[in-house]
Amino acid sequence: MQYSDALAAIIDDVVAPNAADVDRNATFPRQSLDALGRAGILGLLTGADAGGAGLGLRQAAEVVEHLARACGSTAMVVLMHFAAVPVLEAHGPKDVREAVAAGRHLTTLAFSEAGSRSHFWAPLSSAARVDGGVRLDARKSWVTSAGEAASYVWSSRPLAGEGPMTLWLVPSSASGLSQPGPFDGLGLRGNASTPVTGEAVMVSEDAMLAGDGDGLDIALSLVLPPFLVLTSAFSLGLMEAVTADIGTHLGATRLEHLDQALVQQPIIRSGFASMRLQTDRTRAFLDDTLAALETGRADATLRVLEVKAAAAEAAVEVTDLAMKIGGGAAFRKEVGIERRFRDARAARVMAPTTDALLDFVGRAISGLPLLDTPRWSLSGMASASGSGTTDWSSTTSSTRTTSARSKSSWPVVSTQRGTLHWPGSGRSDWPRPAAGESPRSSCGTPTATSPRLWSCGPTHPSPGWLTSMAPRSESVRSTHRRPHCCPSPTYGRLG
Numbered sequence: 001m002q003y004s005d006a007l008a009a010i011i012d013d014v015v016a017p018n019a020a021d022v023d024r025n026a027t028f029p030r031q032s033l034d035a036l037g038r039a040g041i042l043g044l045l046t047g048a049d050a051g052g053a054g055l056g057l058r059q060a061a062e063v064v065e066h067l068a069r070a071c072g073s074t075a076m077v078v079l080m081h082f083a084a085v086p087v088l089e090a091h092g093p094k095d096v097r098e099a100v101a102a103g104r105h106l107t108t109l110a111f112s113e114a115g116s117r118s119h120f121w122a123p124l125s126s127a128a129r130v131d132g133g134v135r136l137d138a139r140k141s142w143v144t145s146a147g148e149a150a151s152y153v154w155s156s157r158p159l160a161g162e163g164p165m166t167l168w169l170v171p172s173s174a175s176g177l178s179q180p181g182p183f184d185g186l187g188l189r190g191n192a193s194t195p196v197t198g199e200a201v202m203v204s205e206d207a208m209l210a211g212d213g214d215g216l217d218i219a220l221s222l223v224l225p226p227f228l229v230l231t232s233a234f235s236l237g238l239m240e241a242v243t244a245d246i247g248t249h250l251g252a253t254r255l256e257h258l259d260q261a262l263v264q265q266p267i268i269r270s271g272f273a274s275m276r277l278q279t280d281r282t283r284a285f286l287d288d289t290l291a292a293l294e295t296g297r298a299d300a301t302l303r304v305l306e307v308k309a310a311a312a313e314a315a316v317e318v319t320d321l322a323m324k325i326g327g328g329a330a331f332r333k334e335v336g337i338e339r340r341f342r343d344a345r346a347a348r349v350m351a352p353t354t355d356a357l358l359d360f361v362g363r364a365i366s367g368l369p370l371l372d373t374p375r376w377s378l379s380g381m382a383s384a385s386g387s388g389t390t391d392w393s394s395t396t397s398s399t400r401t402t403s404a405r406s407k408s409s410w411p412v413v414s415t416q417r418g419t420l421h422w423p424g425s426g427r428s429d430w431p432r433p434a435a436g437e438s439p440r441s442s443c444g445t446p447t448a449t450s451p452r453l454w455s456c457g458p459t460h461p462s463p464g465w466l467t468s469m470a471p472r473s474e475s476v477r478s479t480h481r482r483p484h485c486c487p488s489p490t491y492g493r494l495g
Contacts (some may be wrong), residue, residue: 003053006039006083007063011070019071022190023339026183028075028148031189036078037103045085046306050094052101056228058290061233068237069244072343073190075237079230080108080144086222091209092169096151106145109153110170110196114139118351120155121371123217124167125198127156129205134159136168136176136201146179146194147172153223154198154207161213166445168207176201187342187385218469225304228352231310232286235347238340239279239315241321245337246272249326278314302364309357312347319344 017031022029036042042062046052053059060082068075084107088097099105117125125138136156143152154170170177176199183194217272250263250272260266289307292300319341323330330337348354363370 003039003041003044003055003059004062007036007066009087009331010035010039010041011066015067015074016070016415019074019216020333020336020339022071022073024333026185026189027410028070028145028192029077030148032071032074033077033106037106040103042078042081042103042106043087043101045082046097046101047089050097050101052097057229057293057349060226061230061286062289064230065233065237065240068234068343069241071190072234072238072340072346073188075189076188076193076346077106077108079227081106081149082230083223083227084109086226087153087209087218088169089165090218090222093206096169098132099150105151106149107151108142108143108145108149109155109430110143110154110226111219112141113155113352114141114195117141118353118356120219120351121164123155123157123215125154125156127159127166127168127191129159130177130202133202133204134168134207136170136198136203138196138198138201140198140422142193142198143194143196144191146183146192148192148194150197156218157473158213158215161211163213163216165215165219166212167209167215168203168216169209170198170203170207174198174203175202186345188346192397197257204376224352228304228308228357229289229293230287231287231350232307235308235315235344236279236282236286236432238344239275239282239318242319242337243272243275243279243342245335246275246322246325246330249329249335253329268325271321275318275321275325278318282311282314302361304366305357305360308347308352309354309361310381312344312354315344316348358367 010032014035015029016489018029018031020028022032022392033042043052043064044055044063045057046054050052054294064075064079064082067078085100088100088107088148096105111120111123112118113124116122123138125136125140126134138154138156140154150171151172152170154168155165156168157164178197178199179194180197181194183189183192185193209215230290247263250268251261253262254260255262255265263272283309285303289300289303291305297303319337320335323341326335326337326488329335330341333339360370413469
């Protein structure tokens, strides 16, 4: 595909040659990001109606994986951009979407906060109506591309609505935003991940993304699935890189007194085989997760919750083995193995952390609510077997028309306060809007924030933006204050 060729050239000519300096000097990879933008890769998930490629999650995962093989910092910046773009596609202004498609607008998430840490679903930052617009105040604990991205998808408590969260599009240049200083961390040293403080940050009410109080619905349906899947692709890229590097090292390095290459030593060879096995296992898991999402399989929710935990821990194990098998050579910075070793540690602590995801998986297979929150009960996950009782695939396929897309009968969440139903809940009473009708919540009220699966026509008959970010019809756009796109079929450090 055309984007694959462009990506390979950028990695060879820009990303890989700069990776060591990005890590050594904790330099934001602006040159790499500019090249990716010019090639249209930052607009991969943006709809064709805004000038984007209109591609899906599988293609985004390929981009992140290949970038991670060369430079973890660049991959993480692109990952967080891709995780935020679906929100802009669903609820963002057309001019911003067009800027993303043209490679002129890098965005990111600003969810994690000093007070609630990795519990991104419980923001403590405030939003208040004042003369001249809306005032935002926050202490964000970690924001990737802080001060470097053009905008933040920003979470706060609602202005007045029910629900735990409201989302905003905040320009990074807004007055009142500040950072403590440059990032100087163990790994991902060039991803400009720092705390961001907002004091009396003024935005217009039109900067609200979707409805007041609907931010958790949006975060769970549009942000969390790509974040978990793409973080898995990031981990896989690191694993592929160190496995290849170790293979080269073991074949080229010799024990002269035995007239043998290192790979001829059984113990070393066994460790190398373990690296390959873990890497292949992770690829199979990621491919299966993408297939489950693309086909609406009954266990898709469970796979999405599992895949990041599996990949993050596998990357830690594989890079640890690389350091052991590589011996003294692996410790040399110019080899690049120790850089991947450091970068691999990030995924397990990015929320939802591995421990949190294991708890989520345990809850899902036990039929328990995903979150213990008084007002928002996430219920009805997959059955204990992860299959059989859920219907993820009730999508319809028809030709796009100028009136509206064909809609799926499979909803993602209910916006009825007090209950957030996941696919797999066994609900069969969801309203099915006719062609041209606006989406409706579980209580039947038309809403712009009731995420619902939309069929993408005969070319992409499977779930929503996961296979295509093709343009939405104008009639659907005009129904709501903000346009409603094809959301993903689900369900910290997010941001």
